[in-house]
Amino acid sequence: MHISRLHQVVAPFDFITLNVPLKRYISLRVGGNADALALIKTVPDLQRLLQVARQYDLPLYFLGKGTNVIFTDAGFRGIVVKLGGEFHQFERLESSLVDGSIEIRAGAALSLQKLVNYCVRHHFTGMEEGAGIPASIGGAVAMNAGVPGWEFGDYVTRIEGLTADNQRHALMPSDFQFEYRRGNLPPGFVVTHVTIRVKKGDPETIKARVGRIMQIRKSRQPLQYPNCGSVFKNPPGDYAGRLIETCGLKGYRIGGALISEKHANFIINPSGEAPAADVLHLIDLAQETVWSHHHVQLETEVQIIPPQ
């Protein structure tokens, strides 16, 4: 759709801004502009947006906290949708207590860290390994965020959202298809709320575990620079970071982006000014080099939009 037509179509919606730099919304700080950005605070507003998008065939992209996404320098032709407002809320479902376990229903925009903190404060165990993953709950379920031995999806009991044809729908455990770093949500499904189950645990053990995990993250990850977490999935039985490191690529730079000296599966953008193209070249280079040294095809974990 031509931009002037898009302007007319979205004019009635005060939650939509035109021509927005996407690098402000993603942790690696790269990428061009979106035709439009919708900051949605309520389910009815989300429904209005989906309706107009269907009517005019406007592409939508649902963005969480942008910690596992790279937009190319061309940006996004369509509307990037970010949930806020009521989607930051969460509640403990009192009726759900079974054998010392409880359910928490969280809005998709809530940060996973807030959920972890709540669990620590109220002595619930299950979420400790999620400490320090800078996800929104929507992003955590869409990506099945995790660390070796722990996946967010294992704690999810219900996923509520809107289908591509704008119907409210709840996915139940028999519908879930969680895989390693893939939530496998139905195409076009936007997550609005997620219910998880955690159980009572020992307060000191929970607190100590979270403290230890945060310490390990600080010591191993280049958190002081813009990054997008692990760029590649770990291949079966190995670590992408180890493979890249043994190819001698730690510290390798293309333009403004480089493979972190601290963790070879992280690409950093220290100045915050690198074009996405530098990052994409580094990704290609790492894949080609690892293939030629180890005959392992690294698959990206980070979502590249539009897919290359």
Ligand SMILES: Cc1cc2nc3c(=O)[nH]c(=O)nc-3n(C[C@H](O)[C@H](O)[C@H](O)COP(=O)(O)OP(=O)(O)OC[C@H]3O[C@@H](n4cnc5c(N)ncnc54)[C@H](O)[C@@H]3O)c2cc1C
């Ligand atoms: C420093 C750092 C450390 C990290 N460590 C880890 C780690 O240990 N383990 C791990 O798994 N990941 C890690 N990540 C990556 C990232 O935090 C996770 O993948 C996270 O789940 C992404 O959440 P997000 O809200 O940022 O989603 P985004 O990056 O915004 O989006 C990721 C995907 O989720 C989809 N999505 C987001 N919200 C919704 C929604 N409401 N409805 C439908 N789809 C949606 C997007 O369309 C996109 O496909 C790390 C990232 C950083 C920067």
